[in-house]
Amino acid sequence: MRFVVATVAAAVVASPAFAAAQPADLLIRHATVIDVAKGRTLTDQAVAVRNGDIVAVGADSSVARRVSAKQTVDATGKFVMPGLWDMHVHFGGGTELIQENKDLLPIYVAYGITSVRDCAGDLSDSVIQWRSEVAAGSLLGPTIYTSGPKLEGYKPLWKGTIEVGTPAEVDAALDRLQSMKVDFVKITDNTLKPEIFEYAVKAAKKRGLKTSAHTPFALTIEQAAKDGLSSVEHLDYLIKAGSPAETSIAADYLAKKLTYGEASDKFVETFDASYAKAEYDRLAKLGLNVTPTLNMSRILAYLDREDHRNDTGLALMGPGLRKTYEWRVERAAKSTPEQVAARHKEYELSVKVLPMLRDAGIPILAGTDAGFLNSFNYPGIGLHDELQRYVEAGLTPREALASATITGPSFLGHSDRYGSLAKGKAADILILDANPLQDIAATRTIRGVVAKGQWFDRAALDRLLESVKAKAATAR
Template identity: 25%
Template sequence: MKTPAAFILMVFFTVGMIACKNKSSQKEAPFPTAKVFADVNIVNINNGHITKGHVVVDSGKIQRILPVSEDEADVIQEAELINGKGKYLVPGIAEMHAHLPSVIWNDPQMEEVLFLYLSNGITTIRGMLGHHLHLELKEKVANDKILGPRIYTSSPSLNGNTVTSTEQATEMVTAYQKDGFDFLKLHPGLRLHVFDQIVKTAKEVNIPFAGHVSSLVGIRHALESGYASIDHVDGFLEGLVPESAGVNPTENGFFGYNFTDKADTTLLPDLVKMTKTHQVWVVPTQSLFTRWFSPTSAEQLASEPEMEYMAPEVIENWINSKKNLTETKGYSTEQWEKFLQIRKKLLRSLQENGHGLLLGSDAPQVFNVPGFSIQHEMQAMADAGLSPLQILQMGTINPARYFREEGNFGEITEGASADLILLDKNPLEDIANMQRPHGVMVRGTWMSREQIDQRLKTIADKYDELKK
């Protein structure tokens, strides 16, 4: 049964059809199974311009973008209308530092995590700790066997424990490329000669690599080696420490925190320039540092509403992890504030003069609930001085460029995948308006706010029962 608003819109289009009956009365509707976002404010993600129109979706694609005009009524005469009047339509968001459980594709835990991403408008994820099970999951999602965001998945971790020789490096990189992983995930602890062999082999077999920068590799060598992306802004703060300081690189602490007072920000421009020269994207995951590594108490974060969608034992582990990290002799609020200011300065410079930023929050990580954490990440980007449009581009058109998929997703254009978020307020005025979407569409499947809330309640009720 249609809502009153949808009924009014149908009347509007019916009047239009009568007016042009001579040309359309005998036609079969071009998109008989279509959904139409009617009379909606369409956000151009490239320039921030907003135009009113009707967005016609069919077969998982954006088929037509029409002006608000009676002349096109015959195109959408049989469509299911989604009332967009007074609302804003933006492309679906990419979470560029996501994690997935290592379970089979149809496991309820997997379905739950994928839904949590979708509930906040995340329609693409880049899985950053791959497993062979994720290869089948990716295929099932692409073929609509399971509802979830588009998936790109890394290999299992390459780190100082999993790959200890050049022979292992060659063998593992070659195997992961043949297995079909989209890229290699690098973790800390790699020795320099092993890292170099990973890079050499990756280039030979044509597989990208991304992730952390090992302390024995260093940010400059990492950038010169051609990372696809460096995540967490890893290695950059260490790169601001002059050689004259004579520090031991392995004593850097949490992403360079221990070197905060030694950082020389006059070295920042050259470091940022290197990201542009070598075309290395950066994924900030700033919410790690404003939440897990912040002075905010674990109990306060654990009481946030979104925590009801996580298992009680997960929340308990997060509380302990945060306390173990921040309730130590070497941690102070004053040093954290200096550390955070340096990161913010890095982010602004990378946005203005670097190759580009990608939106990623590292979920699920400590107090980063899948889907919901991207809202914290966007706010952290705003707090660092980025505009709402720049933040939205980090999660839409920039990932499309990163994956060389421009025109296929990341913008509202004819022929693109129908990955869309309908919002009640203009996100270009306040990035917080991205919270609680009116509805989310992924590859043409529409989820209304009511459906999202119902599923979220089911998840919350399940975990609430476990607390009793």
């Protein structure tokens, strides 16, 4: 009899129903969880968070019984998904704008962007410091992945670059970037010699570094991909790749028979869908990714038609950053009617190209190009606009969501921590009022954000935005 009683008692203690509840900082209950990878929803789910990690996900009745949380959020009727990634942002404009750039960080969180990829500017030291502070929890902002200063040729247009013109200088630059613990390497083509571009891509690949680039006109996109280029920034480079005359037009540009703008127009005029389809298939097999920055292209294309003076996002930008917008606006204002028509035509072609890239299997990285210089393309807001452009171009809402939640982490090698709501993943979470799998505009209906495990309800997010507005207004 004593043996039987002891056995029963041991079974009771070991039973999950009687086990000590698992501690959690936050428990989101009765949510509809969005599985972006499979394009499905799971109803009446619970998500438990502790110390910045997801520690349990599953049926509410099961998870709630096993978890004891400090704070509970009732998400009945709401949709819960991973935080968004903006894979192309910029911080810059000179050291006098360091604070204005830093003030942008809470905006990203307020709009549900929990990770960003900084694609170089002239404030790399500050950005790297912010990266550390955000990771440590001492600065509110999205997780930052940065290239540090980009590689360029001698006397480039852009400030804050590392100028290289020889293999030895490339090697030294890569040594410097690795000492800064950059997350990838950015290379642009303003003054960089094509052969040095190729050397830089190959050398970075040998070191295990991802590369992101504007490719030189003298190189085909396919050749850059064969060299090991990881991602092309901006969809217009894929228009170039879709022209059978890519090599000859580039040669005319290098021989100064064509201006940059004229060469770009030629790529649009000679674009061939059948040729492009075959080329995109080859680029996909080579592992090339693309960040379309489609919304930025649209903004610049239609500056002649659209008045941005009353944009909501303007109030969030400091006066110094707003002033950097003038360069592109003034340049666009000087365009001839023919140049304006060419801008429209290029954007209209871009819209057709995007689903071709999808069909070929080229991973699409959602990115905005938001930051200094890039007129009216606002941090935070811009990513929601970008996703809307993707759906307008023919991607499904699920495919658009995947570009902002799955492909970014995959590109940077962090799929183990991001891309879905699962045990062991980072607690970067959005709670939405509507289902973005049905209507991509639902990503804007943010009811709450969990960033690195920290909960912000709608009122807290509104306070973040009001604080940024107040700082911007005071600076003016």
